[in-house]
Each structure stands twice: as C-alpha cells, then as structure tokens.
Amino acid sequence: MKRVLLAILTVLIGAGIVAATALVVSARGAEPPTIRATVSGTANTPQGELPHATLEMSIYPNASATAPGPDIPGGSTAVVANSQGWPFYSPSTSIELPANSLVTITLHQYDTGGQIYNNWLAKVTGTVDGKATYDGKAKASIDPANVAHTFTIHQYPQSTQPYFFVNVPMPAQADNAKNEANGYPKPIDVTFSFVTGAPGTYIWNCEFPCGTGYVEFGGPMSQRGFMSGTVTVV
Amino acid sequence: MSTLDERPTPEADEPEIPTNRPAPLGIVSRWLKRPYARRILQLTVVITAVIIGLTFVMVAFMNMSGGPASDIMNEIEKTMFVLTFVCAPLMGFTLAVITYSWWGGWGMVPADETPTEEGPAIRTNGVAVVVWVSVCSMLAAFLVIWGLVELATITASSYGSVPSNQQPRDAKAIDINVTGQQWLWSFEYPGNGRVTSDVLVVPVNVPLYFNVTSLDVLHSFWVVEAGVKIDANPGAITNTGFTPNKLGTFNIRCAELCGLHHAYMETKLVVVTQQDFDSWIREQGGAKTS
C-alpha cells in the first residue's frame, strides 16, 4: 500500500516537473504585446463598402533612447546579450486586424538597406490595386537594389481560413542620409491598404536579409519581436 | 528426419506393407497434427488478413486531403499495396508465434515460481532455416525489383525518359522555377514572360517540370497530394515534375526544417483548365503559353 502511494507520488512529481517547465518556458517565450488597428468610418473598396481600419508603425535600424527596443518577455540570454543593434518594427510585431475590412498601414522607415535576394519581393503584392504609396507617390514596385525591409504577410498552415498574402517592400534610406534630432534620418513614409477576409491567424516577416549569421537571416530575422511576428484577424 | 528417406524402398512384386508406415507426406501431416501447429497457422491467416485490410485504411488516410492528384501519386499508392501484400504473411506468422507464446499456448511459468522442467533441446532445424532464409531472400529480391521498376517509372515521369540528363519529357512540358527562401515559396514561369506568383497555378493534364533551388538554407518542395518531393538546395538546382490529373486546390508544404517559420512555409497548388490557366497568365501580365 505504501509502495502504491509512493509510485503515485513519483508520477505526480514527474507531472509537476513537466508542467512547471512548460509554464516557465512558455512564459519566457511569450509574444510581444499586441497592437490593434483602430477602426474609423468606412471606405469604398472593390469588395464594396467596408469598415476602414488604420495602423501606424515604424522600422528602426537599432534601439536608442528615442526608440527603445522591443520588450520581449524573457527572451533567451543570447538575444538579450546582443540585440541592442538589431533593427526592429515598432511599437510591436503582434498585430491584430478587424476581419472583412479595409486596413491601411502606414510605416515610417528609418533604416538603410541594399540588394534583396529575390527581386520578385521588391514588387508590391496583395494590396488594393497592387500599389503602395511611397512618400506620396504610388508605385507597384521599387528598385530591388535599394530595399531596406519588406512587410510580408503569409499563410498560416490552416486550410480552414482564407488564403492571405501581402508583400510590401520598404525602400532604403541613403547610406549618407544625415540624422535629425532623434538620431535617425527623415523617415520614408510607406502607406498601403489591403482587404482582410474572414477571421484567422497569419504570420508576417521581413524578407530582406538584415540579420546576423549565414545569409544574414539569423538574429533579428529569426526572432519574433524584431523582424517577424503574428497577424490575427478577428 | 533425413533417416526417413533412407528407408529401403520395397520391390514392386512384394506384398503391400502394413498401414502403420507413415504416408509419403508423413512429416508434414504429423507436424500438422501437433496441437500448436494449426493454431499458429490460423492466427497467421487472421493477422495477415488484418494487416492487408490496414493498407486500405492507410491509403484512405493518404487520400483524405483530396489526392491522388497526379500520375506519380497513383504509382506510389499502388506500390504501397504491393509492399504490404508481400510482407504481410511474414509479419502475420511472426506476430502469430509471439501471440501464441505470450498467450501461454506452450504453457507458461508464473513469475514468482522458478521453471522446473527443461524445454526441447532444439539446437537448429535445417528445414526451417533454409525455408525461412530463402523465403526472406526472395521477398527482398522481389521488393528490390519492384522498387527499381517503380522508381524508373516515376523518374521517367518527373525527369523525362532518360533520368540521367534530367530533361523535360517533351516540349509540351511547362517549365517552372521554384524558389524556396525563408519562409516563402515563389514560382516563376519562364515560358510565360517570367510571371512570378506565390501560389502554384497549373493547367490539368499537362506535364510540369520544376527547377528547384533555395536562396538560403535547405527547404524541401513537397506537393503533398501529387506525391512529389525534392529538396531545395542552396547553390544547386534540383529537378522534379509530375502531371496533375485532377482539378482542384492542393497543398504545398516545406518538408525540411528551415528555421523560425518553417511550420508556416506553405502555399497552394491550384490545378485549373488550360483556358483558365492562360487567362490567369494574362492577368498576371505574362505571355500566353508558347
């Protein structure tokens, strides 16, 4: 009888260890805080009259006093150790958008760049009339040799939710662009709109190699909170 | 046992020998009379049947998401049936023996007692060894031959009739450049004015020929329902191909761990009619299929 209890106790202790580890780890790896697009009025779209949501974000080349880096809850030692100089999307990378509405995202781009690997990604895809506005000028694509980042939403492996693909390249700042008071050059404002479908979960990431390690896809490129995140359509 | 054959064979003219002599097939029939023999054979038959039945379940699972969508997938499923049919009897026998023994068919000594009597001192059995080894070897040989033929077949339909020079089977085949990168697939149609797309749109019943490469790490280009898979290697171009034979939307997944968003590196294969394909190419701003 005593042995039965001890055996059960062993099992319980084991289960406890597993549960505890799972909780700790999942807390340490949690996503950065969610930012929501604000719905204001409606807009005419090819799909008809839809609610219109707007969202404003920035891309910084590195953290600084004016632009503190992303707050990653926990975040592994290696990340914390050398993420100060990493480029990142601000204020956060966990985005929440309203379903079945027109979403307009405005991005202030402060970072330099260069040649993108896949020229096709220098082309705007999936936005309304396939264009994006760069400092007021509407373009269908930008110079592949002068890309800073891209904002690329793509599919989550869920056959039950609508297929969703948006790609908007961000032109690079000139390398010699002079900084302003906040320590960054004058931002390039990129505005684009797309129509969301039924609710679903998606992910997005930057497709321009701006990280560390092999083909510069390590570091920020492979780290939620910097150059990749989630898009939740609700 | 061999002593049986050394029996002096009687002359033709001598009287018939009393009936207590074992029949010509004496060994087998006496073996079959042993209490366990029939049991094990019955079990074997049952289990074999079950295993063969399971194959249909397996293939049903493979077709759950709408396949088979290509000639190659049909070949693969056929091969699975063949492989199972060939191996099933062997598995059936093995499982039958362990089930019988585990069930105590030959008796069983409880764990808390110590065995008293010894078992039969069977060091080996020439017949059993020869039969088993030759059967297994023949099965293996058959599997190899079948596999080689099948491989040649699907290679022919993915690379063309000559695997070595990896050329499209015929001029009609649509050339598609598949680029894997972290964490996207993009498809370029060189024959159609370099149209590039994030989904793979193809006409039905037209052979496709893929050049696959990667811009960064290893990916694996897996068209699930078409049963086609080839790694996308950085610094090298690999080839595969198939002929879609079913209209509809199917899955393309990355089957090689490629980093943060590996799980999300998926897109669609959309098989449409030739007309729809042409119009799609046009609205992508590409030229008509040449």
Place this chain on the structure above:
Amino acid sequence: MSTAVAIFEQKHVPQPRQVGKPGGFLRRTNAVTALVSGVVLAAIFYVATGAIVNAVTGGGQQDDLSLPEGLQVQITMMYVGWILGFMGGIGAFAGPIRWFLGHDLTYADAEYMAGKDMGRKKFWKYTTDHKVVGIQYLVVMLVLFGFGGLLAMLIRTELGITWAEVFNPNFYNSLIGTHGIVMIIAMIIAVSGPLGNFIVPLMCGARDMAFPRLNALSIWLLVAAVPPLVSNLLMGGIRDGWTVYQPLADQAPVGMIGYQICIIVFAFSTGIASVNLITTIVAMRARGMTWSRVPIFVYGVMGSAIMGLVWFPMYQYSQILALSDRVLQTSFFTPATGGSVWLYENLFWLLGHPEVYVIVLPATAALLELMPVFLRKPLFSFKLAIAGIFGIVGLSAVVWVHHMYMTGWAPQSNYPFMLSTELISIPFSFLLLVMLGTMWRGKPWARLPMMAVYAVIWNKVIGGITGVYLSDTPVDQYMHGSMFVVAHFHFMLMGAGLFGAMGAIAYWFPKMTSRYFDERYGKIGFWIAFAGFQVTFFAMFVAGLQGMPRRVLQFDNAFNVANWVSTIGAYVIGIGMLVFLYALVISWRSGELAPGNPFGAHTLEAQTETPVPHENFPVLPVVTSDPYDFGVPDPYELEDEELIREAEGASKVGAS
C-alpha cells in the same frame, strides 16, 4: 587451471618505483574537484578570450551585427575550458604525464585506481574498475533519459495544444533538436554502456577491461560532454533538428556551439569505449572460450562497437568543420562561398545510419542472450544469429544515402542504395528467425525480461514493415520528412532499442546491484509505457500519412485528432516510465537480495558470486561448452524415430 593467476602472487612480481602514495595525484581528485576546476577554467577562458577579442578588434567592434562573431569565439573557448578543466580536475591527465615521465603504475597504484576497499566514494572518482564504470554509465544514462523524456513531454504538449503556439517557435525548434540528440546519446550508451562495461568482461571471464584507464576516460568524457549540450537551451538553442543540417545551423545562436562541442567530445568517448570493448572481447576471453562458445550478447556488443569505432569520426568531423564554419568563417557547408550542403549530409549520415544499428544491435543481442534462460531452451541456430549480426554490421556501411533519397544529391544513386537498403532486411530476418525459433515450443517464464522480448518483437515487426515503405524510394517520396518517418524510427529506436534495454537491465540488475528488480512495479510501468507507446506512434503514423511534415509546431486542422491522440499516448508513456523508474529505485535501495545466478543462466557472469568480487573471479575460469546447453531431448523427435523404427521393422517383416 595452471595459467590461472591468483591475485596474491602479484605481490612477488617486480614492481616499478612507487612514486608517492598509491594512486598519487588521483588521491586528491574526484567529481567535485572536476566540477570546480571545470567551471573555473571555463570562466577564465571566457574572460581571457573576451579581452583578446576586444584587443584584436580594437574593442570598437561592438557595433551590433559583428558582435556575434566575437561572442562565438568566446563561447567556444569557454566550452573548451570546461572540457579541459573538468578532465584535468577528475585526473584524466595524470596517466599520460606519468607515462611520459616513466612513472609507471605499481600494483598498489592500480589497486587504488580500481577503487579497492574504497566504498561508495569510488563512484565519484576516476575509477578504472569496469564494474564501477558500468554503474556510472547506468546512472548517466538514466539522467539523460529523464531529461530527454521531459523534452518529449514538452514537444507533445505543444503539438497537442493545436489551437495556439505554446512555446516560441525558436524554442520549439531547439526543443526537438535537443530531445533528439539527447535521446540518441542515451540510446547509444543504453546497453553498451552499463551492460557492455559491467557484464561483457564477466561474460568473457576477464578480470577487467583490456584498458581500464581508457574505460574511466570514456565515461568521464561523456559526463564532461553533456553539460555543453544541455546548456544550449539557455543560449538561444540549436533551432535545428538533431541532424543540425547546415547551413541552417549557421544561423542559430551560440547555443549551437554547445551541441558541436558535445558531439566532438562524445565521439572520442565512444571511440575509446569501442576500442576497449573490441580488444577485451578479442584478446581477453577465458581459456576454452572459442568463438563458437562466445555468448551472443558479446557478439552483439562487438558488432555495435565496430560500427561506432569505424563510423563515428565522420560525424565528429562534420561537427568540427561546422564549428570552424561558424567561428573561423570557413566555407565547408555554406554554398555562397563554395561549400556544399550535400557534403554535410553525406558526412552526417555516414555515421547517422550505422548509429541506428549501434543502438538496436546490443539491445537485440541482449534479448537473444536472455531468451534461452527464460525458455530453458538452447538458442536457435546460433550461427545464423552471428551471420545476422555481422551481416548488419557489414551492410550498415552502404545504406546511408537512403536518408538522402529526396535531396536531389544524385538521383541515380537512389537505385543502388535502394538495393542495399532492402538487402539489409535479410540479416534482420535472420535474427528474427533466431528469436522465433528459440521461442518455438518453449515454456516461457513470465518475468519482465521475457515480456520485453514479446514487446520488442512486436515493435520490430511494425518498425520493419514501415521501414520497407521508407526504403522504397517511390513511397519515400511521399513519406520523407513527414511524421510517418518520426513514428517509424521511434518504433525502431525506442520500441526495439529502449524497451529491449529495459528488459536487459531488468535481467542483469541482480548481478549489477545484487538485488532483484522489482517484478510487480517493473511490469506495471513497462506495460503502461508499452500501451502508451502504441497509441502515440500509431496516431503519429496517421498524421504522417495524412501529410503532416515533421518539426512543425502549427499545422492544418486535418491533423488535430491524430495529434490529440498522440499526445495523450505520450503522457501515458511518461506515467509508465516514471513507474518503471520508481521500480528501479526501490529495487536498488531495498530490493530482495539476489543470489549469484538468480535465473539459472549458463554464462560466465552468472557463475561468479554476487556482489561480484573485486577481481571478478577468485580463479580464472576455463570454458568447456557453449552457454546454451539447455533442454532435454525433443519428445517429438523421439516419437518420429519411434515411428521410423516401426516402419523399418514393418518393412523388414514384409521383405522376409
């Protein structure tokens, strides 16, 4: 017995000069000093390298993106420091230095190092006695299994919760990689470590291994190699499968260095252990133990040692080169600068496949060893078993490309390698026949080891048939890289390897710990784990057939049900394993005391008393028959002969 060397005579052998007290430097070293000096030296190396890096790069290089290269060097040196410090602290360098100086061991030294009359302390020291090393391996293996099992539970938790990311994708990727490699290491040592070291010399009738000091070296190298691997989870993880395919591994944070260092060191440990085992088996068998009287378990261990010895360096060098790619920016595996991913895959799988047999062979051979004992029947067709083992050892060298069918490396090579891969099923069928033949008409003794035999044959059959699918290139074109593969190799490595190891350990537990293995809880745990195992991996087969790729943490709803079932099964396995562990602990602490030969085996290890005396055998034994002379004349044979005699009598009557 004239050649038998009784211990006391050795006092009369001329001795080299005794330097200091017996044991010398090793008197002062133990696990604690090793740990301390390891940590200290690691810290020193880390700081010093940091300073040097700053000096070289003018310190001004801390601009973000180039920092990691500096960090890489620092971390690498830190691990190197740990290894050197740990091995120095345990006293591993004392031997070579003494040898260089010509201060050879005296009998007293050797006895001290073998831990004579030292009590429990010897388990924490650089002890050369093979019995101590065997126990150390057993404990290390259990620890590794515990850790790997924990990770497995986390993986299944993530996959079971299909509606959300429980863990960060990066952590999940590190999780699967670490689980994989920890379990692989644990399985490689699972049988060859504890039993190979403890039992094999006894079975050969030897006083110790051929190279006792190398034996101690191999276990302590293993102990030193594990912490770097585990620490990777705190350093950004390895973010890649256990195969750490290049160049993805190049993108991973510094955690990857821990993996690479671990493998490089572990390869040394394995190589040394293999040299030791093979030499012991070939050169130290008792008088009269001809090759036809060597127990089959010894053959099995030898086969796996040969494969490990010959092929492990391939894996080791793949990691050395990968490390240099990472730290020195060389380009062996980075295609942009002339490296090749296929080079890595080939080097990796040149070990990667034989290693599967390194795991499966000893477990199988152990079961072959214990079956005659529990069935009171000779091993069926001993020679066929040997043929099977060496057939596998031979063919294992020429099948590695079946892991690369779909890489496009050389489509033509798929033909010959499909041939070789399907041929290797033939030697396996030999071993299967030996098992069935031994079981045939035997009256099994329903103890845990015998139960393991049934479980393992069942799992092997399922792993075998699915293996037939995967070895067939066309089918593999669908299956490759899917959950089907995962389920298949778990059936082989866990179903055949681990459950076999559980049986083998239960069988030799009395000899190693001089206490019976708790039959009741052992069986409960074993069968619970077995049931959970079936549920988990049959569900995983389904997921794979439906087209679920491996190593994903989010997937289509179509796979949800399969994954829920699989996760439930996994938790059941966890419960079973914990009960089994509990059984192991209570048996070890307070189990029923066992006699020297608890199960009536005929092998040599069963002939010496338990606990095994310090010199194993008071007088070296001489072998006069093979260890499988069980059984009584076969009644059916007699019956047949009876009939024949009657028949002949009858024919005589007729003739006259």
Place this chain on the structure above:
Amino acid sequence: MSAAAESLSPTTGETVTVIERRNRMGMWLIIVSCSTGTVALLVAYAYLWSLNVNSAWAPPAGTANWAPVWPFWVIFTGMFVATLLLWRGQQLIARGNSRALVRDSALASLILLLCFVGQVVQIATFPFGPQDGAYASSTLWLATANCIWLFMALFLTGAVMNRTRAGRITPESRGHARLVAMFLTYLCVAAFLGSVFTTVMQESPNTGSPVFGTFKE
C-alpha cells in the same frame, strides 16, 4: 607455463607478451578510427573540388593564388624520416641496444619539432584567409589536422626517449616504442595523402556550376 620465465606486468601479473599483443590490437583499432577522420577531411576536399559550388572553390580573384605545395612535401619527408628512425631504434633495442633507441627517438623528436614549427609557419603564411572559399578552407584544415597530429607525435616520441632513459623501455619490454612507431607510420600515410590531394587537385574540373540562387536558362 611457468610465468616466471617471462617478465610479468606489475599491475595484472600477465606476461608482457600477452599485454603487448593486446596493446598492438588497441593501437590498430585506434588507427582505424583515426583514418576514418582523415578520410572525412580528404572526402571534403575532393568533393568540394569536384563540385566547385557557386564557382567559389578557388580563392577569390583578389587573393587568388594556390598555396605553394612544397611545404607539404617537406613536412611529410620530415615525418617520414622521424618514423624510420623510430622503427630502427626499436629494432636496435630488440638487439639489446637501449642507447640507440634513446638517440633515435631524440633525433625523431627534434625533426618532428621542426616539422611542427614549419607547419605553424605554413598555416600562418597561407596566401589566403579561412574565409576565401572552399579550397582555402579544405587546405587549411588538412594543414591544421596535420599540425595537431604533429603535436601528439612530439609528445609520443619525447615519451619514448624519456621512458627509455628511465629504463621503462627495455629489450625485454619494448612494446611502447613499437606502438608509437605504428602510430607515426599512420600519421605519415595521412600526411602523404594530404600532400597528394593539395598537389594534384587545384583547378576544379567543374566550370559550369550554377550561380547561387539563380536558374540556368
């Protein structure tokens, strides 16, 4: 059968010949294992040479010149001579001449030391850095591996000298000298193969390798 005739091992009491047979077998196994590693390096060299991935086998145009091959051969010759010396030494000690072994092993150590220094210098003065393409990497590692081997060899030959002087290697039990000689022989083979590879395989035969990330037309 009386063990008194032969000298016995102080630790196990077995006859020295038994122990030596065992040690030789162990050494053979170690050599097998090490040679797999060497093969891995050579395979890497030859494979990358034959593939010429992204046309980046040769060092880039800026630094493009191959490593001079003569240092490899000089170092190999040195190792070869040292090995011969050691073999001769342990032949002589078999005839009872211990001083010969001391002298020869001392000489061998000296030569190996020179080789070691030479190897370090060669690595330091390669006309390319480790990051200059696949040829640079493979050559660098062949040299580095040899460097590490030489360091070990130095320790071994030094030990032989030392032990012979200390009277631990005697005409009766000289097994260790022979073991070291065996290992040195293996190192010579490895160094020889390395030199051959670096000499005969320079320009890659494959000129048509695809450019990274693009498709052939």
